[in-house]
Amino acid sequence: MAQTSLPGTGLLKGLAVTVKHLFKRPATLMYPYERNELAPRTRGVIALMDENCTVCMLCARECPDWCIYIDSHKETVPPAKEGGRARTRNVLDRFAIDFSLCMYCGICVEVCPFDALWWSPEFEYSEYTMDALLHEKDKLREWADTVPPPPALDEGAEAPAEVTEAIAKAEKELEAAAQKEADKAAAAEAATTEAKAGGSGPKKADEPKVAAGEIDQETYDALIAEGKSERIARSKAKAAYVKKEKARLKAEADAGGGDAEAAPTPKAADIKVEAGQIDQETYDALIAEGKTERMARAKAKAAWVKKEKARLAAEAESAAGAGAPAGEEAEPPSPTDAAGSDQAPSTDAPAEEPAATRKLGDVHVEGTGEIDQETYDALIAEGKSERIARAKAKAAWVKKAKQAKLDEEGGA
Amino acid sequence: MTVLTSTTALAQAPSILDVGDGVVLPILLKVALVLGLFFVVPLVGGYLEHKVMGRMQNRRGPVEAGPFGSLQLVADGIKFIQKEDIIPRAADKPMFALAPGLALVPALLVFLVIPLGPGVFAVDLELGLFYALAITSISVLGILLGGWASANKFSLIGGLRAGAQLIAYELPLIITAITVAVMAGTLSLVGIVEAQANFTLPGLEGFNLWFVFPQIVGFAIFFVAAMAELSRPPFDMPIGDSELVFGYMTEYTGIKFAMFLLTEYAGMITMSALMVVLFLGGWQILPGVATPGCEGAAGIMSCDPIGIAISVLVTLAKIMGLVFLMVWARVAYPRLREDQLQRISWLVLVPLSLANLAFVTILTVVL
């Protein structure tokens, strides 16, 4: 205390401090309904992309806890062409991580030479029995669906080597295709208007993405036709299906949010949603995927809160933009839905996109990490690794951006 | 809630043994009133404590159990019923079982005389104030015995601390209550409320005042002493969990533990109700403001049902306000040391309350 103060001022000061906090907003995160935005490489759980695994056993050997169990057998692959030599390769039979023992050091993820192991930020897998914490291959593969895209590079950072290579290649192609410029520009324009029409119309039948279920089957057929093994084709087709299903659900949610009725007090600054309801579609989808009832319920609740927030944000926006119909304002985030993970910040995406498009005059925009979704999906469907697909999709995006810029200049 | 006896019958205020008009129904109603008060209001107080404490600590407090977590204490109660009843082998079994009841019953009996509104009370004793203070002083027997019977050092020390604390703070509490009785000229709680409706300071005729205005010192003494009597933080040395595990409650489980807890919460309500009656004008809305639907000075006499309902609500609101103050102090201040506790009582509160009593008595005689 200051030495001149009256006796008792300290007591009053204490009361003042506490009562000040009474009127502050609580810092509490309403956990099952609200979640922290976790970093993409949060050490939540280790996911396995078993198609990348070559059974080199590096992870199991480096694991300080020895909590990785790998079984494999050798298969003889017949020669690829006449006169060749038969080769042996390892086939993964069992890959299990004992998460009751794991110390989450991440050495296995670091040493994996083929990007088969990934960190996923999921942490909700408490169990009633300890043996359920031994996650087998299938479970680990499921976690791989939850791995979010890597964080964007810093502003002005040097692009990864594969990206610069791809960009150089794309530029060459661009120059080679200079004479067809006009046709391509027209095509691109048509494509963008089509996409916008699909976005503004709340009817889901117009969207090309809705037919995703059949595409999933196509992917499978294509892969089988390409001579991939049945297992790989199935897993990839499944991944593709999950991705597309999620995208579709999001699109539906946004379409549904567009024509929603007035909500009580839509404040733009900070939207608070009273939780307690669940998103039935998500719930059904998760149950159908075989998740436990508890997890499905929690996730559905979170999805509901997310949707509700998006809806309120859209409403607030439409209220601000005086007269603009809500349906147009709420653009479907599906084109920017990067890797189909449910962790992607869906509310931010539509707000960022127009700003990025306007800045396209600057050629040096390539470092921002935008990717061309169609290319990406196509490459993933072709069975390329996620990393390569991303790099190529980035290159494709740069290409398109340049075309758009050329168009603009030509128009002017 | 019901209108039980006429308020104007102050002259023939009944004795404790006069249970009513000889009809069974009023007695049952009184029992229902007291039990309802006893079980519902402390739960509301406990819920308020949870929530206020949470918000003052930037938390939300209970949310899941019931709407806005309002059934948290109900859930606690249901759980305590189901818990195993452990009696330590070395414990004095009859005493161990008796102690929570001995602490709880006095807390229940105090509710008999608490007036919530005009005519809304179980009995209006001529000695109501004295009765309330006398009954609360018995609770300490249960605490002391519980601490001793547990055959646990921490329990024993906790019980002794509780005993020392209650004896130390009983004195300023009673002296301050006597001061108010001197001002009001009666020991009846209803009478004290009515006295406040007519109280003015000489020279300020026309300005109706509650006793808290001339007696702000007395109110402060009573408030501090009441918190210490109840072992509420920052005066919770008897259960000081950093030193004594849980004090006299260390060995208690299940329903017996719940009885001790209920004693504490009920005590919080009764002490707040006493403060409301003694200092804050009972069921009056504001000094000199008549309650709608009531007659008499400042509207405290005969009321129609709406007036009674408003009065009861006003009383409950005042009680909850004081509970809020107690929780506020709990959050703001750290626990005292045992010697600081005794020093505050004997060297500050007792002389202060004695001087206050002398001052008020002399003024009352002179004026």
Next chain:
Amino acid sequence: MGLMDQVELPQPVKYVFNWGRKYSLWCFNFGLACCAIEFIAASTSRHDFIRHGVIPFAHGPRQADLLVVSGTLTDKMAPAVKRLYEEMPEPKYVISFGSCANCGGPYWDSYSVTKGVDQIIPVDVYVPGCPPRPEALLDGIIALQHRIQNESLKDRIAGRRQDPITLGADAPLALEEGA
């Protein structure tokens, strides 16, 4: 207790009783290592598990319903955990929080570490992590509440009596029985 572990209660009563137990989990934290910090984080304003009816830091084992063992359980400490668990009144629940408590974790090969708290007391929910996030504890608590809501107290107590966890002759510890 008393009758409740003898007879199967009718459904509505059972629902209410289970509901009461579910939302009143007075929590006794046995903090042994770094996981205890995450437990404390779960009790602070950011995560605030009082929202779920988990009243933190029960003063002693007698008032606790939920024992959270968070951290490395050493052989030296094991008797204390078992004793405190036995001092808790039934029905009581245990959450094993973090890899060390689950089965030894990084100290799986240590001479002085008990390989999992479930070797000495029955565990209801295992929370994985090293250490787990505070939200992971909340998830474990929600899982436990889910379990409590659907359980039968009679079966629980009967199961407890049938196969109590006692350390056999081959166990590494020599605990005093009923310590």
Next chain:
Amino acid sequence: MTGLDVVFVLVGLLTAAGAVLTVTSKNLVHAALALAVTLAGIAGVFLVLHADFLALVQLVVYVGAVAVLFLFGLMLTRAPIGREALDSQNRGLALAVSGGLFVVLSTLIVLAFGDVRVDAMTGPGIDVIGIAIFAVWVLPFELLSMLLLAALIGAIVLARREDGESGEEAEVTRIEVGDPPINESDGPPAEVAGDGQAELPAGSGGGGQA
């Protein structure tokens, strides 16, 4: 026999049972509790006689204070409060003293009030009691209070320690909490951290030192 008579008999029996238990109990704390029951029973008897004020005084003073102090003393001192057998070995003497006392008291009471009829339905109000104490019997009352004061002083004198073994509070390190009296135009904060320095006003003190 009215309802009050029934209550009187019941309360009387309870009181007597408590009294018997007080002297027969082998456990000192049980005996103290039985004494509390006896004292509370006497309060009940007063209540039956419509002496409400007296009953409440009995409760406050005897049950609330005296019994608690008894228990307090038992638990603080080294009295055998456990399961140890308790026998003072003076039964004959105790019987003689208490029997004699009973005979004397009952004779006195019968002689004094034997033929007085008290109307049981109207107890004296507190105003009557107040006037009796502070007007009629004020001298004996003041005498009694002098006696109590003497007892109080005597107790303090007895309880006081000698100088050598005084239980004074140990020295504790004082920690100054709060805003340090720093003025940005003045000397370094180390200078104003001292105790003597802290007494000075923040502005002038630091400047004078610098």
